[in-house]
Amino acid sequence: MNIELKTATLADIDEVLALHYKYQVDTISEEDKADGFITTAFTEEHLSGLITQENGLFVACINQKIVAYAMAASWAFWSQWPMFQFMIKNLDDSTLSNHIITQENSYQYGPVCVEKSVRGKGVFEYIFNYALEEMSSRYPVMVTFINKINIRSFEAHTKKTCLEVINTFKFNNNNYYKLACHTKNKKSPNSQEID
Ligand SMILES: CC(C)(COP(=O)(O)OP(=O)(O)OC[C@H]1O[C@@H](n2cnc3c(N)ncnc32)[C@H](O)[C@@H]1OP(=O)(O)O)[C@@H](O)C(=O)NCCC(=O)NCCS
Structure with a gap:
């Protein structure tokens, strides 16, 4: 099975939204919740902004079907959501190996989502490393956050990528890990094969 990685275009939005709403907190099935969910309810307008202003939507396809997406964008883009306004305000509360993190030298990655049928097969590492x-x-620096209740996402990101936990924080009664990495510091080539 071949995996194709690409930067999404406007033509991919419908398929990405279909994948997104399968695992978004308001529409995910009860049985899937234990393997993580996405909180933000993205719209077509959000994704078209992400694509046209930021070139920040990345997708993985198998047999021409989108099976994973990862988002990444400037803090200016994310500042339309209160959660990111909070993160921006507190960007200087931690460093990455003594490097100061600023709105100019860093961006925010996430959310990421992998279709359930291909989880645990290396697709996560491919889409992460591609993005x-x-x-x-x-x-030079990537920053992200993971809800402490999303154990699967935390395990995947801390075991399979170069990200390290640089702080923790609380927002809207949720507890989060704050993570960061140097963008030139790819952990390793994908070790797993897609079968
Ligand atoms: C989070 C996500 C992208 C990770 O991709 P994935 O393909 O599932 O990741 P992997 O299976 O390769 O890695 C997950 C690891 O967590 C481990 N894990 C899963 N559930 C676990 C649990 N309850 N306790 C401890 N470890 C757990 C798995 O065993 C695996 O480690 P291993 O390969 O060493 O066995 C994917 O699960 C997903 O899209 N979830 C729904 C959306 C989401 O939560 N996105 C992230 C938040 S923005």
Whole structure:
């Protein structure tokens, strides 16, 4: 099975939204919740902004079907959501190996989503590394956050990528890990094969 990685275009929005709403908190099935969910309810308008202003939507396709997406964008783009306004305000509360993190030298990655049928098969590492590589020419540092109740996402990101926990924080009664990495610091080539 071949995996194709690409930067999404406007033509991909409908398929990405279909994948997104399968695992978004308001529409995910009860049985899938334990493997993580996405909180933000993205609209077509949000995604077209992400694509046209930021070139920040990355997708993985198998047999021409989108099976994963990852988002990445400037803090200016994310500032339309209160959660990110909070993160921006507190960007300087931690460093990455003594490097100061600013709105100019960093961007925010996430959410990421992998279709349930291909989880645990290396698709996560492919889409993560692809998004990181694409953003590395624009920013030296990537920042993200993971809800402490999303154990699967935390395990995947801390075991299979170069991200490290740099702080924790609370927002809207949820507890989060704050993570960061240098964008040129790809952990390793994908070790797993897609079968
Ligand atoms: C989070 C996500 C992108 C990770 O991709 P994935 O393909 O599922 O990741 P993997 O299966 O390769 O890695 C997950 C790891 O967590 C482990 N894991 C899963 N559930 C676990 C649990 N309850 N406790 C401890 N470890 C757990 C898995 O065993 C695996 O580690 P292993 O490969 O060493 O066994 C995917 O599960 C997903 O899209 N979830 C729904 C949306 C989401 O939560 N997105 C992230 C938030 S923005």
